[in-house]
Amino acid sequence: MHWNLFTWRNYSFQAPLHFLALLERAWPGSPSHAADPSAPGYRGRARNWAWPGLGVVDRPPRSLKPSCRGEQRLWRRWRVSACACSVLHFPGDTGTSPVPASDPSQCAWRCCICQEVCSRSRSCSAAVTLPGSSGLCQPATLRSNWTNYMWLLQIFALLFVVYLIYWLIDRMNNEKLEMKDAWWGPGSKPSTREDESIRPFKVETSEEEIKDLYQRIDLTRFTPPLEDTRFHYGFNSNYLKKVVSYWRNQFDWKKQVEILNKYPHFKTKIEGIDIHFIHVKPTKPPAGHKVKPLLMIHGWPGSFYEFYKIIPLLTDPESHGLNYNQVFEVICPSIPGYGFSEAPHKQGFNTVAAAQIYCKLMSRLGFQEFFVQGGDWGSLICTNIAQMAPSQVKGIHINMCFLDSSNLYIFGSLLLGRWFPWLFGFRKRDLELLYPAKKILHSIFRESGYMHIQSTKPDTVGCALNNCPVGLAAYILEKFSTWTNPEYLYLEDGGLEKKFTLDDLLTNIMIYWVTRSIIPSQRFYKENMGQGIGVQKHSKMKVFVPAGLSAFPYELVHCPESWARKKFPYLCSYTHMAQGGHFAAFEEPLLLAEDIQKFVGTIKGK
Incomplete structure (x- = not known):
């Protein structure tokens, strides 16, 4: 195969010509090419080249890469150019003039070293001649002293941007x-x-309040539960009857008011x-x-x-x-x-x-x-x-x-923490409580239905709860069952009396009932989560x-x-x-x- 360093269709040469000029500056006295036909190492039209450390070779090393982003863009442009160019002359080459491009405007370019745009109004005696144009770049100004350290400036600029972003985030936090x-x-x-x-306050009750409560309890209609459901469908109505009976016949609200x-x-x-x-x-x-x-x-x-x-x-x-x-x-x-x-x-x-x-x-x-x-x-x-x-x-x-x-860290650690706990600081107890993730996610889905209702239409369900004390008790006490221990879901009584007394549970219910606060308490979800989490x-x-x-x-x-x-x-x-x-x-x-x-x-x- 005939290798020509300046053949545009030769894809093995991956560096622009002016990159060779950088090598010239890097090794003064040991030229990377023979610009002059009479100079040592010149063997015709770029068929062989004197390369530092390699001797005379017929092509540049494959490891030669563009040294800057501009060179990479230029190289890509040469590769995809629609120009019908075949040869590019290097300084001192006495060969024939380059073949004109079919569309010279497509060959216009800007040198990433000297930043000069080649045009017909600029020429010099030692420059790279572009196909299809007599415009010449001036290698005498290929690179000024400060551009030798451009890569350092780019690194410092990047570090500054990263620091600025971190500072802004930290300031926001x-x-x-x-x-x-x-x-x-x-x-x-x-x-x-x-x-x-600041005014002293005392919790009080009245006979009318208690009488109204009893009347509403007596009008309750119960629906029998499905067989063997326990608390899987919510508060088990068989156990709810026991709670309501205690509430109606044994619970002493006046005594609890004294405790309050x-x-x-x-x-x-x-x-x-x-x-x-x-x-x-x-x-x-x-x-x-x-x-x-x-x-x-x-x-x-x-x-x-x-x-x-x-x-x-x-x-x-x-x-x-x-x-x-x-x-x-x-x-x-x-x-x-x-x-x-x-x-x-x-x-x-x-x-x-x-x-x-x-x-x-x-x-x-x-x-x-x-x-x-x-x-x-x-x-x-x-x-x-x-x-x-x-x-x-x-x-x-x-x-x-x-x-x-x-937070992406939390999401990533949840995905990978089971296999790499040390990477995210998880302890053995954390793994026991977080995994299997499928079980945890199912538990969250099962226990968050109330949240969706209260975050969207709290007044609708609140209307029913505010008028039915038994419904209010079932709605709230069910949370005191499964939120205390998810295993209580499998018990007929929901495990309510394992940690609490009925007096304590019903006192909390009575605070919601006598103050009629169930609806505004549910609205708190709408105000905090109505626009999203x-x-x-x-x-x-x-x-x-x-x-x-x-x-x-x-x-x-x-x-x-x-x-x-x-x-x-x-x-x-x-x-x-x-x-x-x-x-x-x-x-x-x-x-x-x-x-x-x-x-x-x-x-x-x-």
Whole structure:
């Protein structure tokens, strides 16, 4: 085969001619080609070449590659050019003139070294002649001194862009949630200053209230369950009859009201709505130890009553065998629209709005610094409080972790973590709770039907629940069964009395019933998830305060420590709990109290 270095159709030559000029500059005194016919190494029209380190060869090495993106583009253009060119002359070549192109305009090009565009108005005596054009580039200015280091500049530019992107993302993550002027009361915000007084409150009931409840219970129509269904189809109506019978004939609501009132209740108006809360202080604060304010927030379908068993463990730990050095005064508010807190009168009341109200509540109570703790919606509200007032929140402890569902790390680790657990920081317990993934995903699908309803049309189902106490009980108590332990699904009684008493369960139901709060509590899902999951600003933001997480084995979605650190960079306490499910404070008050104390002690130790 006849090899010609300048034959355009010779595809074995993969470098533009001006790349050879770079080699000339790189090896002065040892030319990469013989430009002059009289020079040593010249053997005719580029049939043989003197190549540094190779001697005289009949073609350039195959390893020769274009040295810059411009050369690559130029080489590709030569390969696909429609020009009918066959020969290209090199400086000093005395051969015949190149064959003209059929369309000279298609051969126009820009040299990536000298950046000069060849044109008919430019010529020189030592240049590469382009086919179809008398325009010549000037090799004397092939490359200036600074372009010898262009690749370094490109690397530095790339690093700068990467750093800039990282800085912007980090700055966004360090942003605080802004506190905005809001009004959730009826009508427009009045021009007068809001009443900031804190008023004592007492839970009360009446004979008319109880009589109306009994009448509605007596009118209940039950549908018999399918054979051997247990709790697979929801709340088993055979066991529901037992619960309703106890509710109608044995449950003493007046006695439970007295239990509710054993802790001090208060109300205060914030942003146009009354906020209910209980505030419990230690009866015997230890000498020499500072009492720590702790804001505890419930979720759905719970209430402030969830914390009644854990409050004495935190306010009087010594009497219950706990660390007496960690003593708290506990503030447990009702989320607006839940329990005895007034429901918002306007659309848009989400967890961020609730967080802003609670920040104002703690400020109104005189706390400049405090701890926060919560599960379910309470976990997300606590997270928003820490994002909104990081200088005030000394630490956040949660027993359910809300993560960014669009995080590729979480998705990738879930797919590959079973085979490469060490790569994602998974422990043996994490693998047990996350896999098989098919089973976990099926469980989430089975238990999330309520969420789809409440996130779209909460008022529709709420209308039925608000008028039928037995329907309300079945709807809520079914969650206290399967969310406590998914294995309770296979029991005739749903395992409800394994962790709770009927008095405790029915007290929570009565709080929803007497306050008629089931519909506004369900609307909270619509306000937070109606536009989609993970679309709000706070879902992308990290939490830069000390954090602790109690990972209960039967929580709806398990969160490994490596996942939690993506949201909470300052995670200083992570505990795999021995037992327990979604309603941690209600189910396992002692375990949760011990972990809260451990978390606060870790912060103090730092």
